[in-house]
Amino acid sequence: MARLLYSILFYLLLPLVLLRLAYRAxxxxxxxxxxxxxxxxxxxxxxxxxxxxxxxxxxxxxxxxxxxxxxxxxxxxxxxxxxxxxxxxxxxxxxxxxxxxxxxxxxxxxxxxxxxxxxxxxxxxxxxxxxxxxxxxxxxxxxxxxxxxxxxxxxxxxxxxxxxxxxxxxxxxxxxxxxxxxxxxxxxxxxxxxxxxxxxxxxxxSIKFDLTLEETQRRSARELRQSLGSDRPVWIAASTHEGEDELLLAAHRKLLTQLPEALLILVPRHPERFDSVARLIENQAMSYLRRSASTGDTGSIQVLLGDTMGELLVLLGCADVAFIGGSLVPHGGHNSLEAAAWGLPILTGHSDFNFADISQRLEEAGALIKTDAQEIGAVLTSLLANQGKRESMGSAALAVMEGNRxxxxxxxxxxxxxxxxxxx
Known part of the structure; x- marks a missing residue:
């Protein structure tokens, strides 16, 4: 009886479901x-x-x-x-x-x-x-x-x-x-x-620990990193949400005062935000290129906007440090293990309730640092200037992956x- 009533209610709500679909469209x-x-x-x-x-x-x-x-x-x-x-x-x-x-x-x-x-x-x-x-x-x-x-x-x-x-x-x-x-x-x-x-x-x-990187992904990441500049410091902000991009661009601007060659790979979570994030970058007067662009000088840009689908793992493989989005705003964060699989040091905000167990394991192992909008620029500068620290955190991230498979x-x-x- 309960499922019958549920089904009747679902039928009655179908017009609203379709209106929501149209709104999302x-x-x-x-x-x-x-x-x-x-x-x-x-x-x-x-x-x-x-x-x-x-x-x-x-x-x-x-x-x-x-x-x-x-x-x-x-x-x-x-x-x-x-x-x-x-x-x-x-x-x-x-x-x-x-x-x-x-x-x-x-x-x-x-x-x-x-x-x-x-x-x-x-x-x-x-x-x-x-x-x-x-x-x-x-x-x-x-x-x-x-x-x-x-x-x-x-x-x-x-x-x-x-x-x-x-x-x-x-x-x-x-x-x-x-x-x-x-x-x-x-x-x-x-x-x-x-x-x-x-x-x-x-x-x-969690089967998320069983993630394995394919050789095609590793090769694509190596080739893209070479085109971006093998020696420059690169960090990625992955799966960002509305309200975070402004904060991360501000952190990148602070970083550029210390490391002027630094590059931010900014990857919004939802494709409908690609254009609005591009406008945010333009308003910051930063040189940037959209990943979807067929041509462009990637070696001199300050921001690469990840506006393609299905490439997040490859883009993570180009970075020296990964920030996981959805965590500077009260969204609950996203999966850090894709960055851990690359052996990257990981940063998140304090809102990580969607992946609290994973974050705790990585943090306790020394692979993840929680920060906020005011401190992230300083934390980034410190990490990107300290190869030994990055390697130590990255090794810890890989150890967590291997230990939980x-x-x-x-x-x-x-x-x-x-x-x-x-x-x-």
Whole structure:
């Protein structure tokens, strides 16, 4: 009954959902394309009996990439479908895998949209990344005989309390999962309190630590760094949000007074902000170049604006120091492990609640420094002038990565079991 009422409410709210989609399309035009896919309508379909991986956006796609890559390499005859909710996630899937996977937008959580989607995809098992739990998506998939795995699952105390308040709806959903592979014991305990049976729970650690850089990414980073200037100090501000760019440009201006050859690679999180950030740089009277520009003298610019999709890992590989955005404003930060994989010293602001555990591990190891808008310029100057300190922090970052690997193997074992169960 609770899910029926939820579905009716979702149908009633669909006009508002579409209005929100139209509003987002004003800033990011890609949202106006392929809308039919969000209702389960699409032309081509993958062969039946494959693996369906749902990764809502860029961060989840990057986290799922080693998993997807494993099945493409080790099980080349297994069709893989990847769904996302955002255009940036879609672009990331295409950049990583091209035509090796079947990609569409995930359907809205209405019974008919989910039903159409499942009839076209006909998966043998489904993997939902992290905390993207939609009642109809989970329950209808499980009811169709498809085992559903919640992978790299996180559940904060606040979110758990919300699920408890909606227990009539959430508990049947949680019990519908074939397996929930949680990041930490605390996450598993909260899922258990929501009614998940012990046999359906596993603890793996975070698969984000299993990130592996490909040789093509390393080569592209080396080539770009050479064009930027191998000897100049370079720092990157990755995944920045509105309200941060002004602060980071001000920090860069202070840095230039001490290190006039310094270069900032500024990468906004959302593509709809590329043009507005370009105007901010112009207003600061700094010489800059957009990464998307086909020509330009990259060796003499003060700022490189990262306005392309799917290149963040390569751009990180060009830097000597990485600042992780979403942390100088109360957004909760982003994943620092992509910078750690390059062996970079890492800076963040104090708002890191989305990745508190990862930040704590890196900070305790001496790989990460938390700072604020007033101090970041001084911290940057100190780090960029001290190669020994950078190397020490970078080595610590790599050690944290290596010391926490292994979650991927646990997750793959659970997905293999789901695939075997779905084939029965």
């Amino acid at each position: 004003l800033k990011a035009p890609d949202y106006r394309h392929r809308v039919a896919e969000r209702f389960g309508f699409f032309r081509s379909s993958p062969p039946p009996g494959g693996l369906w991986v749902h990764a809502v956006s860029v961060g989840e796609t990057i986290a799922a990439a080693p998993l997807i890559r494993h099945y493409l390499q080790q099980h080349p005859d297994l069709p893989v479908t990847v769904t996302t909710m955002t255009p940036t996630g879609s672009e990331r899937v295409r950049a990583l895998f091209g035509n090796r996977v079947f990609h569409v937008y995930a359907p809205y959580d209405t019974p008919d949209s989910i039903r159409r989607f499942l009839r076209r995809i006909r998966p043998r098992a489904a993997v939902i990344m992290e905390t993207e739990v939609w009642p109809n998506m989970v329950c209808q998939t499980a009811a169709s005989g498809v085992p559903v795995v919640l992978a790299n699952a996180r559940l904060s105390a606040k979110s758990a309390a919300g699920y408890q308040r909606a227990g009539a709806l959430s508990k049947p959903v949680m019990r519908a999962f074939y397996r929930i592979v949680a990041q930490h014991q605390a996450d598993a305990r909260r899922f258990a309190e929501l009614g998940v049976e012990p046999h359906a729970l596993r603890v793996s650690g 292994g979650a991927l193997a646990t997750l793959i074992a659970e997905i293999d079991a789901a695939l075997a169960s779905g084939a029965e």
